[in-house]
Amino acid sequence: MTVETNRLRDLVATELGRARDRTTLLTEAVDEGDLVRQHSPLMSPLVWDLAHVGNQEELWLVRDVGGREPVRHDIDELYDAFKHARRDRTRLPLLNPDEARRYVATVRDKVLDVLDHAPLEGARLVERAFAFGMIVQHEQQHDETMLATHQLRAGVPVLSAPPPPSPATPVGGEVFVPGGDFEMGTSTEAWALDNERPAHRVFVPPFHLDRAPVTNGRYQEFIDAGGYDDPRWWTPAGWSHRQTAGLTRPEHWTPDGHLIRFGRAVPIDPDEPVVHVCWYEAAAFAAWAGRRLPTEAEWEKAARWDPATGRSRRYPWGDDPPAAEHANLGQRHLQPAPVGAYPAGASPLGVHQLIGDVWEWVSTDFHGYPGFTAFPYREYSEVFFGADYKVLRGGSFGTDRSAVRGTFRNWDYPIRRQIFSGFRCARDA
Ligand code: AVJ
Numbered sequence: 001m002t003v004e005t006n007r008l009r010d011l012v013a014t015e016l017g018r019a020r021d022r023t024t025l026l027t028e029a030v031d032e033g034d035l036v037r038q039h040s041p042l043m044s045p046l047v048w049d050l051a052h053v054g055n056q057e058e059l060w061l062v063r064d065v066g067g068r069e070p071v072r073h074d075i076d077e078l079y080d081a082f083k084h085a086r087r088d089r090t091r092l093p094l095l096n097p098d099e100a101r102r103y104v105a106t107v108r109d110k111v112l113d114v115l116d117h118a119p120l121e122g123a124r125l126v127e128r129a130f131a132f133g134m135i136v137q138h139e140q141q142h143d144e145t146m147l148a149t150h151q152l153r154a155g156v157p158v159l160s161a162p163p164p165p166s167p168a169t170p171v172g173g174e175v176f177v178p179g180g181d182f183e184m185g186t187s188t189e190a191w192a193l194d195n196e197r198p199a200h201r202v203f204v205p206p207f208h209l210d211r212a213p214v215t216n217g218r219y220q221e222f223i224d225a226g227g228y229d230d231p232r233w234w235t236p237a238g239w240s241h242r243q244t245a246g247l248t249r250p251e252h253w254t255p256d257g258h259l260i261r262f263g264r265a266v267p268i269d270p271d272e273p274v275v276h277v278c279w280y281e282a283a284a285f286a287a288w289a290g291r292r293l294p295t296e297a298e299w300e301k302a303a304r305w306d307p308a309t310g311r312s313r314r315y316p317w318g319d320d321p322p323a324a325e326h327a328n329l330g331q332r333h334l335q336p337a338p339v340g341a342y343p344a345g346a347s348p349l350g351v352h353q354l355i356g357d358v359w360e361w362v363s364t365d366f367h368g369y370p371g372f373t374a375f376p377y378r379e380y381s382e383v384f385f386g387a388d389y390k391v392l393r394g395g396s397f398g399t400d401r402s403a404v405r406g407t408f409r410n411w412d413y414p415i416r417r418q419i420f421s422g423f424r425c426a427r428d429a
């Protein structure tokens with residue numbers, strides 16, 4: 001067995017363990033009632049996420065990769081995300097919290113055994129570990145979803161974390177991104193998901209992009225200017241949603257200048273990126289400001305294109321994986337950091353906080369790139385392609401580093417704001 005093989009096994013085991021530590025933290029922080037309760041019709045009960053994580057791991061790693069006997073084939077249907085809507089899941093005969101914990105632990109034991117025996121040797125070693133990488137990312141994605149559920153939970157606060165770093169001076173203004181081709185997407189990033197592939201050249205006309213995400217302070221100006229009451233700034237669908245949903249400010253803002261964060265009322269910091277806004281609010285703000293949302297290609301070019309070499313980087317700061325000084329990721333801090341807090345994470349053009357802090361809405365609908373092939377299942381992303389979903393980029397403070405990269409694509413309905421969503425603006429040059 002080669003050194004690389006051993007190192008890869010160790011890496012996979014470590015990443016699986018890190019994901020499970022996060023899952024454990026999010027599910028041990030609350031009592032039984034909070035695990036089985038529906039905190040919002042938009043979310044699953046936490047105990048569903050827990051067992052679903054184990055069930056996907058069983059399907060993909062124990063059964064598919066390992067060729068082992070099912071642990072519990074009788075529960076597949078309960079934890080199939082396409083079978084029951086989130087709002088209906090509390091009414092299903094789910095595993096109770098103890099059963100769910102035992103189930104995920106049993107699955108994990110088998111997976112570590114499968115990992116020991118997996119044929120992770122020879123050429124394209126890392127690619128062959130893709131199924132493991134996908135499961136690591138899947139659990140981390142659900143950990144972010146569970147964090148969003150915690151944000152919707154009522155009751156005494158149970159989560160806390162140290163505050164993020166604070167910049168000497170907030171970053172503002174915009175940068176110019178010259179027109180020209182760049183390489184979008186990837187064919188080489190080992191754990192990139194199907195929708196990030198393949199790499200392809202895209203021509204992007206010259207444009208200007210905000211150095212930082214739109215802040216609470218700027219967003220407050222939009223509110224104060226009557227932005228929520230002026231249909232001029234809203235798309236027709238956006239205005240109709242603003243009316244029926246009665247939107248007047250970001251979710252979790254109170255009328256007296258506070259926001260509720262994991263159960264605590266805190267003053268709204270004008271230098272922090274605004275979070276919990278939907279695509280329609282983001283687009284309305286941009287129109288009011290005389291700007292627009294960036295396209296997905298613009299966002300990725302600003303995040304990856306290196307003007308010195310013409311190459312696309314893995315991350316804005318280079319090819320090294322995210323470290324603590326680069327980006328606010330991984331639930332280390334349970335809030336976005338003020339703009340300018342991560343100078344070491346800026347792109348060569350001087351764009352800050354593209355990775356981490358808040359997911360950024362872009363103007364683009366979720367589609368496959370030219371040459372897209374669904375892998376390993378159509379259900380991961382292909383079934384969501386179309387005009388119903390808008391793309392979000394860059395990850396949030398709730399996203400783990402294993403589940404975001406310069407090429408990573410998230411998507412959601414344009415009305416959704418329970419996710420950790422913000423945005424930045426662009427304009428034509
Ligand atoms: C990529 C965040 C849109 O949560 O619906 C989790 C990730 N896919 N389980 C989602 C996912 C299957 C997905 N998002």
Ligand code: FE
Pocket residue numbers: 052056081138142
């Ligand atoms: Fe899932």
